[in-house]
Amino acid sequence: MKIGIACDHRGYELKEYLKEKLTEEEYKIEDFGTFSTESVDYPDYAFKLSTAVVDKKVDFGVAICGSGIGISIACNKVKGVRCAKVSNKEEAEITRIDNDSNIVAFGEKTSKEDALTIVKTFINTPFSNLEKHKRRINKIKEYEEK
Secondary structure, three states, X not given: OEEEEEEOHHHHHHHHHHHHHHHHXXXXXXXXXXXXXXXXXXHHHHHHHHHHHHOOOOXXXXXXXXXXXXXXXXXXXXXXXOEEEOOOHHHHHHHHHHHOOOXXXXXXXXXXXXXXXXXXXXXXXXXXXXXXXXXXXXHHHHHHHO
């Protein structure tokens, strides 16, 4: 499984931690930046990550900024992305089961242990494939086409 990861300067340290831990567990990681704590604009990295997810260059995306909110908004501007800003393992699981989300976002203040748990839960939880959820996702896709 290949995971794309992106952040702004505030999420840099947490991104680096996640890259290290996920690589140790033999996940393939593609890093879309940023590559330091120097101030940058999160949309630049959100768009790179989101494009890779939509183009299927990575299986899932992980996005981190100060709050997780800004980067999730930017990710969701890319057609085909369903990014969820989550705060815990349960929300990561629910967004995969119900929404078939393809990017998970959270803030830099998420503890390292919680962030790792969130990512692993997100990427290892399958979509339910229930008709009601497929119908709702299709409505989003149809609206995107307008």
